[in-house]
Amino acid sequence: MAVRIDCYGVSDVGNVRKGNEDQFVIADLAKKISFSHSSLHNENSPQLEQVYGKLFVVADGMGGAVAGEQASAIAVETVVEYVLRSMQWSLFLDQSKDADFQDELKKAILYSQNKIQEATEQFPDLQGMGTTLTMACATWPRLYVVHAGDSRCYLKRKSDLKQVTTDHTVVQQLVENGVITEEKAENVQWGNLLWNAIGGNSSELATDIYKLELQHGDMILLCSDGLNKHVTDKEINCLMDLNTNAEDICKNLVELAKEEGGTDNITIVVAHFIDEEKENNKRYEDMETLIEEPAEKAPKQKKEEEEEEEATTKDTERIQSSMDETIVDANIQDLTGGEELS
Helix, strand or coil: CCCEEEEEEEEECCCCCCCCCEEEEEEEEEEEEECCCCCCCCCCCCEEEEEEEEEEEEEEEECCHHHHHHHHHHHHHHHHHHHHHCCCHHHHCCHHHHHHHHHHHHHHHHHHHHHHHHHHHHCHHHCCCEECEEEEEEECCEEEEEEECCCEEEEEECCEEEECCCCCEHHHHHHHCCCCCHHHHCCCCCCCCECCCEECCCCCCCCEEEEEECCCCCEEEEECHHHHCCCCHHHHHHHHHHCCCHHHHHHHHHHHHHHCCCCCCEEEEEEEEECHHHHHHHHHHHHHHHHHCCCCCCHHHHHHHHHHHHHHHHHHHHHHHHHHHHHHHHHHHHHCCCCCCC
16 A cells, blocks of 8 residues: 555443443455465565555444344454455456445445344344444545444544544434434434444345545544544544544543543544655654754753763863872972972
8 A cells, every 4th residue: 555554443341331332343455375385486475465455344232232242243243254255356456346346345234234134033132233333445545434323434634524424313314304403413312313223123224335535644533422422523633633643542532532421332443544655754854864963952961961071171170280280299309309398
């Protein structure tokens, strides 16, 4: 890929829940061959690998602690399995087959829907279990986001943060139809009631798919609603402005969500798409600056060194003065024949 991706994910149970029904995955999409033994002369390169892209997935299970955890796990595992085993790898590289690629990503979500239905038929205790799922597939510079439920994907570009996905909640439908305002929607108690999710006693599934053209410096953030229940988009944006390291962003957002209540599980995945060439050039320029212009010493260190140098100079002068006096005395004694002058 033409960029370096700094990515990190974290999932926290929060302050109230006893179990964690969220799941997340960050994965390299790559084909790899490792040689166990070969007659080839180039023994120093025993493997061949081609990286096609990066996969990010967040899922938030529902239906009770055990059922919710299993639903989100089944969804994530089956989506990853479908991408690995069923998708044509050439689709990642051939932009002329963009429509086919998007269809395959939708099929991955439908595949997980079927697997959850099979599990509920086999185990009646899991009846009604379901999960949200938001998946982002990056094959530079394209980013595809596939979505069902109310987990979210955000895109941060420079100082702006934009929600890419639309929540599949009843409240959001009312807002879109002009029944209630966004301000009132924030105070609705049943605001997390879903009309669309994977599983959940419904064989029908609506799948949204979005395509973005990434730029160097972009960041994407995937999260379960345990984050945005307590942290506003403005707060998320401010924190991402203060931190560019993916791990720091994830951990600080989790802490903020918990400080503001932490009533649900909190799962966050962040990816920062860094211009590797620009980064390397800056590192090289910084090294040149260090070589040509040594860094200015800290005032305290500089003062200590000056005081030490001044003390050394005084000691040298004192020793030199003492030596001069000794030499003078010796010369006087030579002149007087060793007799003391009165």
